[in-house]
Amino acid sequence: MKKRRMSYIVLALFLCLSLVLAACGGKEKATNGSGTKDIAQDNNETGNQVTIEVLNISQYADTPEYKAFVERFEEKYPDIKVETISVPHEQYINKRNIMLASGEKVDLIWGNGIYQYDAINKGFLMPIEEVAQEIGVDMTTDFGSSFKPEKDGHYYYFPIQQNNWMLYYNKKVFDDAGVDYPDPYEPLTWEEVADIAERLTQTVDGQKVYGYFYNHWGMYYYGYGSQLTDGKFYTDDLLSNIDDPEFKRSMEWLYDVMNNRGAAMPISQYISNNTDFLSYWNGGFGMVVGAQWYTQLAATKKSEFPRDWKFGIAPMPVPQEMKGKHMNWSSIDSLAVPKNSEHPKEALLFAKEYVSDYTLSTGALPMYNKIDANQYYEDIAEQLKDDDITLEQIIYLFGGDPDVINVAEKPVLAAPQEYESIFLDQIIIYYTGQDELDPVLSSIKDKVDRAILEQKDR
Amino acid sequence: MKILRTIVFSLVGLIFVTPLIWMLSTSFKYENQVFEKPFVLVHWDDINFGNYRYLLTESPVLTWLSNSLIVVVVSVLCRLLFAAVTGYAFGYLRFRYANTIFLIYLAALFIPYQLSLLPQFIAFRYIGFLDTLWALIVPNIVDILSIFLMRQFFLTFPRDFIHAAYMEGSGVVRSFVRIALPLAQSPMLTLGILSFFMIWDQYYQPLIFLKSPEMFTLPLGIHSFQTQFGHEYAKQMALACIAIVPVLITFLILQKRFVESIVTAGIKG
Structure with a gap:
């Protein structure tokens, strides 16, 4: 009797253990009936079908639109199976670096300008112009004349979209303050923005409404200087140019708006409140300079971000010297093929479909100029008609103006990650009044230069 | 008053x-x-209610929850067993060079985890652990701090009990299983609960070693609601509310034993 009970216990334990072991295995093991196949082999080819691994941030990879796109892609190209590795943005670079440095096979990686240049400098990426030719993409012409080779005459990434920056404004805040809306085509100067922001700043129902909203991102501090220097973030010998007088002027402008005029949230409050770009959308701010993300919130995520106010759009503000010109901070998000990719051609085919199919569904306009942009403009205009935004405005501000002047949104050529993080860490010292701007910029330059030289040595 | x-x-x-x-x-x-x-x-x-609706219908939150439970339960049980056996060897048996070997163990505590990530990633790829829950369980089994705590407990363990067992004819294994292990319940319970919370919250390991969303654990799931430009706090909080339920249940069930074990055994071991 005792022996039998023991047998039952052993059997039950064995069953539990088997269940746990089965659950702990990867999905490859779980779906593989034979159980004899090596896991590394199992990942890839089954007959003629190839599997491409795509590393993307969860913001894109986890959306129903992306999943639907992958299904459409696999239907259209039954010989290609797509496995997406979705990574939270916060740790994307760490994961990417570990995977690529360890020799893990990845076929396509997402990145913004900083990330991709960082990958090029680390030697992770392969030139793609020849493979692109094989799938009918000419890198020299299909992304517009302003798209140039990234390094040594080679193209290393496949552009998904270029940011289109503009001035967003909250019509209710303007109405409450009795201020006229900005002109839809004539850009304000930064000085005019500061004046208007001051007039918009008031207390409504006990709540402070700030006339100007900014994000704690580099371009909100140095972007005005980028317009003045044509995006010259580096000296001729490729060291930091952040102490250029025009960048200094740019940072002093925001200091004036924030600390002298009180028309933007103090930076200490901004950080302690966990403020981020979504905060603008809660209605307590007058104006913000932003790219197409706010439009995307309004167009494709209406139910998640309900509003009781209307927004308007106008061209991005410009320095007095550039008055009347339509300017944009240019930054390109892209897909790139790592050197250890086993299927670069299939990966680029996926990239081509990605821009032609998926990017449009997110409310952004791809740079790939063989797609029908008119349909995109009409769709966005239809989605924004409740905000009284016209099709002409959409075309003008969302990439349809051939005369727009693009300047670099941020430094990307050398040690871009370090440049940005050192800058953001240090600039707080100036905006919180702990030190003057000159010594802060000098300290930033020293640190960034050291990072650039260290990378060069490596 | x-x-x-x-x-x-x-x-x-x-x-x-x-x-x-x-x-x-x-x-x-x-x-x-x-x-x-x-x-x-x-x-x-x-x-x-949209955040919960989204999580329960459009995201694999229940899969993440079950993955987290599997990882934490298997890891804690294995860790307790390993820590008890090793602690007993170092603290009670005190074999030759035990102190030297133990010092080497302790030295491992001073190696930052990030340094071992790349070699661990490569090793796991070769043995096929990548993108499986084993990549999370196996490194959790050997925990130097747990071994240290159990060793401290067995250092002060009354030797007479085990000697008596030897006299009765028990060997090392039998005396450990029948005498030492039952008497080590209090420190093991403390260790178990602390390990549960620690492993439940792990984020970096799943981030690096897992690829497929269906293998994700809850902390990784929570972070996936972070965009390039900011956090989706409402969804993150909804997921955190779901994630906290098993932790709360565990704590409430074991609360009395947990407090007792700390009072009687102390975290000192």
């Missing part, structure tokens, strides 16, 4: 409970209401 004490305790309790209340409140809000001023606890006229 009693009333004053109650008020003070209630206020202190409120401080600890406030983040949980904020978390619960935020989980029923829209993203643009998260940092609204003035703070509104509940928008009774427009409660947003």
